[in-house]
Amino acid sequence: MTAVPVKSLTEQTYLQIRDDILSCRHRPGTRLRIKMLCEEMGASLGAVREALSRLAAEGFLESTAQKGFRVSPVSVEDLEDLTKTRIAIEELCLREAIRLGELEWETDIVGAFHRLSRLPDAFAISGATDVQAWSSANETFHSALVSACRSNWLLRIRAMLFDQADRYRRLMAISTKVDRDVVGEHRAIMEAALARNADLACTLIAEHLQHTADIVVELSLQNMDAEPTGD
Structure with a gap:
């Protein structure tokens, strides 16, 4: 062996x-x-x-x-700072991807959206397996949107911010069910990107990310902190 x-x-x-x-x-x-x-x-x-x-x-x-x-x-203040920074980086990556993306980029986005749209929405499910599957597909879709960006540093920073934000989103997903048309939001972002409308795509991605953050704040995420345990 x-x-x-x-x-x-x-x-x-x-x-x-x-x-x-x-x-x-x-x-x-x-x-x-x-x-x-x-x-x-x-x-x-x-x-x-x-x-x-x-x-x-x-x-x-x-x-x-x-x-x-x-x-x-976790804290509301940290989430607000994270979201503001994430939106700024996401827009930089998305604008360059829209400018440079070719047919393969478009195909990857459509495929990632199709898979994501076929999964149960993480905001309407509570099973850990379903949440994990949706989170993975969600990451794939958002990564596909910016995959044509050629700045390795921007993409590294973006990936780090995405992971930090994902922890907040998952805390929300396991805490309550939220009435939200996430598929519609993703579809609108995809269509704007494929139409090469960078201004609209960036506006929609910013609203999408801010919407998630706003929901977390409304749920008073600070109350979900675990008390540190003793040594």
């Missing part, structure tokens, strides 16, 4: 903890105990420590001297 390379095990540990944070299994404010994670995941101390340090550098965790790591808390 071939042993799994250490690097692969470390990467698997990182991806699992990251997914547990995004899916809200590890809720905001929760203290993550390294020993417990090692036992639960069957991972080495080194792999867990490296994964936690990496997640802290990406903003998913906070590291405190003598107290270890905890999942970064």
Whole structure:
């Protein structure tokens, strides 16, 4: 039996903890105990420590001297700042993608939208599996929209902001059902992009992202913080 390379095990540990944070299994404010994670995941101390340090550098965790790591808390103020920054970066990426995108770009957008539109809306479901499937398809669609952008730095920043925003959206999805025509919003964005109407596409994407943030604020997301646990 071939042993799994250490690097692969470390990467698997990182991806699992990251997914547990995004899916809200590890809720905001929760203290993550390294020993417990090692036992639960069957991972080495080194792999867990490296994964936690990496997640802290990406903003998913906070590291405190003598107290270890905890999942970064959420707040209305942070969400508002995140949303404003995300909209600015998203518009830059989308404008360049619309300017440079060719037939393959258009085809990818249409295909991603079709798949997303066929899945149960994450705002109307509560099952973890359905939410995960929708979230993955949603990410694919939004990534397809900007895939023709040639700025690697813009795309890296955008991906980081998307993941941070996704944690807020998933918190909302598991907390309540929301009456919202997400398919209609996505369709309008797609049609504007394919029509090469950059101004309209950027206006619609900004409204789409802001709408999500506004719903989270209305749900008083601050009250959903988990109390940090003791060491």
